Amino acid sequence: MRAKRVLQPLVLVLALALFAAACGGSDEPEASSATETASSESTTTETETETASEVSDDICVEGDTVKLGFLNSTSGVMAISEQTVRDSLTLAAEEINADGGILGKQIEVIEEDGQSEPTIFAEKINKLLTEDEVAAVFGGWTSASRKAMLPVVEGANGLLFYPVQYEGLEASPNIYYTGATTNQQIIPAMDFLASEGVETLFLAGSDYVFPRTANKIIKQYAEELGIEIVGEEYVPLSSDDWTTQVAKIAEAQPDFVFNTINGSSNVGFIKAYDEAGLGPDNSPIISVSIAEEEAPSMGVDLTGQYASWNYFQSVQSDTNSTFIEAFQAKYGDRPTSDPMQAAYVGLYLYRNIVEKAESFCVEAVNAASDGVTFDAPEGLVTIDGSNHHIAKTGVIGQINADNQFDIVWTSGEPIEPDPFLEDYAWWDPNS
Amino acid sequence: MDALTTPFLTGTATGAILLMAALGLTLTFGQMGVINMANGEFLMVGAYVAYLTQQVISSAGVSIIIAIPIAFVVAGLLGLVLEATVIRWMYDRPLDTLLATVGVALVLQQLAKDIFGAQGDPVVLPGWLDARINVFGYEWPLRQLFTILLAVASLALLNALLRYTSFGRRIRATVQNRQLAETQGVPTRNVDRMTFFLGSGLAGVGGVAISLISGTNPTLGTSYIIPAFLVVVLGGVGQLKGTVLAAWGVGVATAFLTDWTSGSMAQVMTFALVVAMLTLRPQGLFTVRTRSLA
Numbered sequence: 023m024r025a026k027r028v029l030q031p032l033v034l035v036l037a038l039a040l041f042a043a044a045c046g047g048s049d050e051p052e053a054s055s056a057t058e059t060a061s062s063e064s065t066t067t068e069t070e071t072e073t074a075s076e077v078s079d080d081i082c083v084e085g086d087t088v089k090l091g092f093l094n095s096t097s098g099v100m101a102i103s104e105q106t107v108r109d110s111l112t113l114a115a116e117e118i119n120a121d122g123g124i125l126g127k128q129i130e131v132i133e134e135d136g137q138s139e140p141t142i143f144a145e146k147i148n149k150l151l152t153e154d155e156v157a158a159v160f161g162g163w164t165s166a167s168r169k170a171m172l173p174v175v176e177g178a179n180g181l182l183f184y185p186v187q188y189e190g191l192e193a194s195p196n197i198y199y200t201g202a203t204t205n206q207q208i209i210p211a212m213d214f215l216a217s218e219g220v221e222t223l224f225l226a227g228s229d230y231v232f233p234r235t236a237n238k239i240i241k242q243y244a245e246e247l248g249i250e251i252v253g254e255e256y257v258p259l260s261s262d263d264w265t266t267q268v269a270k271i272a273e274a275q276p277d278f279v280f281n282t283i284n285g286s287s288n289v290g291f292i293k294a295y296d297e298a299g300l301g302p303d304n305s306p307i308i309s310v311s312i313a314e315e316e317a318p319s320m321g322v323d324l325t326g327q328y329a330s331w332n333y334f335q336s337v338q339s340d341t342n343s344t345f346i347e348a349f350q351a352k353y354g355d356r357p358t359s360d361p362m363q364a365a366y367v368g369l370y371l372y373r374n375i376v377e378k379a380e381s382f383c384v385e386a387v388n389a390a391s392d393g394v395t396f397d398a399p400e401g402l403v404t405i406d407g408s409n410h411h412i413a414k415t416g417v418i419g420q421i422n423a424d425n426q427f428d429i430v431w432t433s434g435e436p437i438e439p440d441p442f443l444e445d446y447a448w449w450d451p452n453s
Numbered sequence: 454m455d456a457l458t459t460p461f462l463t464g465t466a467t468g469a470i471l472l473m474a475a476l477g478l479t480l481t482f483g484q485m486g487v488i489n490m491a492n493g494e495f496l497m498v499g500a501y502v503a504y505l506t507q508q509v510i511s512s513a514g515v516s517i518i519i520a521i522p523i524a525f526v527v528a529g530l531l532g533l534v535l536e537a538t539v540i541r542w543m544y545d546r547p548l549d550t551l552l553a554t555v556g557v558a559l560v561l562q563q564l565a566k567d568i569f570g571a572q573g574d575p576v577v578l579p580g581w582l583d584a585r586i587n588v589f590g591y592e593w594p595l596r597q598l599f600t601i602l603l604a605v606a607s608l609a610l611l612n613a614l615l616r617y618t619s620f621g622r623r624i625r626a627t628v629q630n631r632q633l634a635e636t637q638g639v640p641t642r643n644v645d646r647m648t649f650f651l652g653s654g655l656a657g658v659g660g661v662a663i664s665l666i667s668g669t670n671p672t673l674g675t676s677y678i679i680p681a682f683l684v685v686v687l688g689g690v691g692q693l694k695g696t697v698l699a700a701w702g703v704g705v706a707t708a709f710l711t712d713w714t715s716g717s718m719a720q721v722m723t724f725a726l727v728v729a730m731l732t733l734r735p736q737g738l739f740t741v742r743t744r745s746l747a
Contacts, residue, residue: 100571102571102572229717255716256717257717258720261720262667262676265463265467265597265666266460266463266711266712266716269460272592286573289575290666290667293578293665293667293668294666296578296583297578298594316572319574319668320668321578
């Protein structure tokens with residue numbers, strides 16, 4: 023009995039460590055590696071030549087319908103976000119079908135649930151591509167889910183349309199990225215801060231790949247712009263307690279706070295920030311993950327704070343009002359946001375590419391994709407065939423009392439995607 | 454001075470929350486050998502009670518006070534249900550209870566997601582707490598002082614209960630030697646249930662305090678359960694003095710380490726510190742003097 027009592031606490035600590043490790047592993051995306059993408063390209067080329075020699079005028083889809091896979095999490099922690107993407111994808115499919123389908127074929131949607139687990143995403147996209155033989159898959163949200171799907175979609179030589187802004191440094195021949203890469207969201211935000219005459223900036227982020235990469239870019243660009251970084255703080259995604267870090271912000275009194283925090287941790291941050299007497303009149307925040315849906319759930323009035331996206335519900339255009347009207351007619355009075363708009367755009371872009379290629383074959387689609395455009399709710403978007411990203415306009419919004427965003431700055435014209443920041447002389451990926 | 458006061462004060466407030474999360478654990482582990490991984494979900498329940506109370510009573514200042522006793526009772530009753538349905542079959546099999554209650558925790562999280570949605574709900578800070586007091590140059594948010602007072606009050610009540618009431622004596626007797634207590638006519642089964650009610654209820658009160666930090670969300674409990682267990686193990690199982698010291702120590706140490714390094718690094722280093730302490734004192738800081746013969 024005595025010996026057992028002595029051992030118990032140690033056994034307990036070990037068990038807890040295991041439990042913590044198991045919990046922590048689920049959400050964190052792997053670090054980006056360009057080599058991974060490059061090495062799997064060789065397999066792709068092999069399959070390409072094989073298929074090309076087999077068929078020539080085959081369009082890869084038989085019958086009156088074309089099967090498309092929607093792979094979003096409808097259960098688990100990400101469900102709340104990914105369900106909105108599923109909704110706007112469904113809307114786009116219905117609209118396209120009513121409009122005659124793609125190349126005259128009606129879209130037949132096969133839905134799978136990613137369950138907020140990267141491994142499940144990998145399994146399900148494999149099932150969609152090999153068993154259901156869908157022509158393309160639409161979905162994914164976290165970088166971890168995309169990284170898990172990447173080798174599968176490349177191995178099966180399929181197509182994936184990924185709708186969320188992300189940390190860049192990736193360009194797979196089998197993935198189309200319809201959300202922003204860093205030079206379309208992070209860099210415009212910095213340009214906006216420079217135009218506001220900001221001199222000191224504080225960086226606050228969750229501790230995983232997106233904020234770390236974003237802040238690396240921000241720091242190098244800030245040096246170029248002459249903005250001083252007066253602090254940089256990270257808190258794990260699993261933690262909501264920001265009080266110690268916010269005390270540092272209050273002490274540093276920065277002109278602006280750049281917020282790359284994700285998920286529920288944002289609530290803890292915003293509350294601690296408010297509690298410390300900070301606000302838009304002394305140290306305003308610019309965020310890259312707070313949109314129309316998140317703003318009302320903070321428990322703090324965010325009026326006057328900023329966000330950087332490529333789309334806001336408040337964007338003034340005929341296509342946007344048509345989009346909002348159609349969305350709200352189908353789903354009720356819910357806000358529209360950047361990622362759901364990007365997913366909607368993805369499906370339309372796919373239709374436009376296929377109709378240009380006159381084929382559903384992956385090689386034909388990839389050969390035709392460069393320069394394909396769509397008059398999207400966010401404005402005109404154009405595919406860059408060399409990296410499969412799309413040119414989109416950067417916009418900065420300021421939150422108003424209705425939790426909508428007043429647009430205060432735009433890049434004016436669509437920004438060419440540059441996932442590896444090759445055209446930015448100040449960028450040094452190895453520093 | 455600021456460099457010392459800021460982490461000290463925020464760390465003490467964090468420690469206060471850890472204490473409320475850990476008290477229930479230390480009581481049930483010490484008395485029944487039960488490792489209750491679902492205790493974090495009682496924090497979540499407390500936070501949702503704070504949210505719901507605020508929906509019913511729109512005055513944030515009043516509703517937060519009313520939410521405290523309601524959270525205590527609701528979380529306590531949930532604890533009773535858990536005890537009656539799952540845990541009573543597994544007394545003194547700590548690893549079995551650990552696995553079973555992890556399952557219960559997941560079920561409760563999913564239930565919260567189904568009822569309230571995965572997106573958290575806001576809890577508004579009452580106006581009378583939205584102020585700061587200047588302590589040696591640090592503008593200390595009043596909310597943190599409130600958290601500390603809440604923990605101290607809970608602790609004082611619990612201590613008085615354990616020390617001066619017959620019910621408290623029965624709990625202490627059961628912790629020290631269950632068989633002997635039974636021979637003296639102590640109804641240990643009833644005592645177990647009440648202990649469970651108390652421990653879960655205290656976590657509910659802690660949840661109200663947490664709701665002021667981060668609002669509510671279904672996975673709120675998971676970020677507190679591990680540190681709370683560290684506190685229990687470090688403090689020594691089954692008694693208050695060690696738990697209080699350990700909670701305060703872990704809170705302040707984490708805050709200082711966060712100040713010097715970063716949020717993630719601080720968690721790693723705190724964990725390492727606790728493991729190092731345990732190799733020196735495997736029983737934790739303090740131990741219960743048991744009267745068992747073995």
